[in-house]
Amino acid sequence: MPAEPSNEARSLTIAKFDKALHDRSAFSCGFPPIDNFLKSSLSDQVRDGMVTAWLATADVDRAVLGFYTLGAMAVRSNLGPKAWQRARVPDVPVIYIRAVAVHEGMQGRGLGTALVIDAITRCATIAEQMGAAAIVLDVLQHDHFERRWKFYADLGFQSLQDPDNPTRVYISMADVRSTLAQK
């Protein structure tokens, strides 16, 4: 059963990255490479079309409380469900969630769940405009890996069984619809 975003998490605003609007300076999720990405690389990556970014703030405050990014990617069709192998394409188009993170003081209160639900809702809309068979992400190999893996499994993600990327998980667009139907 997927986790539920709390009412508190539901009341936050999730908006497209705006350099002038979002204050990233105090953000800390406990994993410095993600914090550094948000503060130092995100603007350039958005400008250059590598990702789009979606940031959570409280209505009265510009401080970033959480975020995720989306980008296009392809995975080999010999991975994933049988339908991918039947499609006779060398690579399967997917949407890649490059980062999901919540500010330390906000963790464990449902915001991570709310961000991933927002991400997969957005991806379902994107997949109506361009081919995208699944959403893919790499589960961070760091402290609390099992909790993090369960967090994504509860939302419907499963292992891609990619020997080159053992923590890579995916959720097909068909399964996205059933995850969202349970929300």
Ligand SMILES: CC(C)(COP(=O)(O)OP(=O)(O)OC[C@H]1O[C@@H](n2cnc3c(N)ncnc32)[C@H](O)[C@@H]1OP(=O)(O)O)[C@@H](O)C(=O)NCCC(=O)NCCS
């Ligand atoms: C992983 C993370 C995004 C989850 O966000 P969150 O707001 O804390 O999550 P929620 O409150 O919605 O809780 C959902 C589940 O997340 C997992 N979780 C919670 N805190 C976590 C933490 N510090 N580390 C890893 N997983 C955590 C748990 O499985 C939790 O379910 P549970 O309460 O039944 O144990 C957040 O903890 C975080 O930013 N961690 C550091 C960066 C990171 O690991 N990013 C993910 C990269 S793949």
